[in-house]
Amino acid sequence: MLRNNLHSLLDSKGVSQYQLADKLNVSPPAISRLVNARGMSPQWIERISNELQVEDISKIVSIVKVK
Numbered sequence: 500m501l502r503n504n505l506h507s508l509l510d511s512k513g514v515s516q517y518q519l520a521d522k523l524n525v526s527p528p529a530i531s532r533l534v535n536a537r538g539m540s541p542q543w544i545e546r547i548s549n550e551l552q553v554e555d556i557s558k559i560v561s562i563v564k565v566k
Contacts, residue, residue: 502563505534505547511558512551522550 509519520530523546533539544559553559 502561503534503536503539504557504559504561508547508551508553508558509534514551519547519550523547 509516516530516534517527520527523530533543539560544556547553547559548556
């Protein structure tokens with residue numbers, strides 16, 4: 500399972516959820532749901548990494564072993 504690391508990424512980049520929503524052209528509630536989700540789809544990972552210029556996707560998500 501992929502664990503969402505967006506909170507720490509946004510903090511380290513100095514980007515708010517509203518700024519990310521604007522960059523991705525989605526509503527603030529949609530970004531809020533994404534940031535608070537446990538995981539995310541590969542499409543979101545790609546869009547966010549491209550928009551925030553993140554080369555290391557472990558900054559966005561990390562792999563978690565499911566028991």
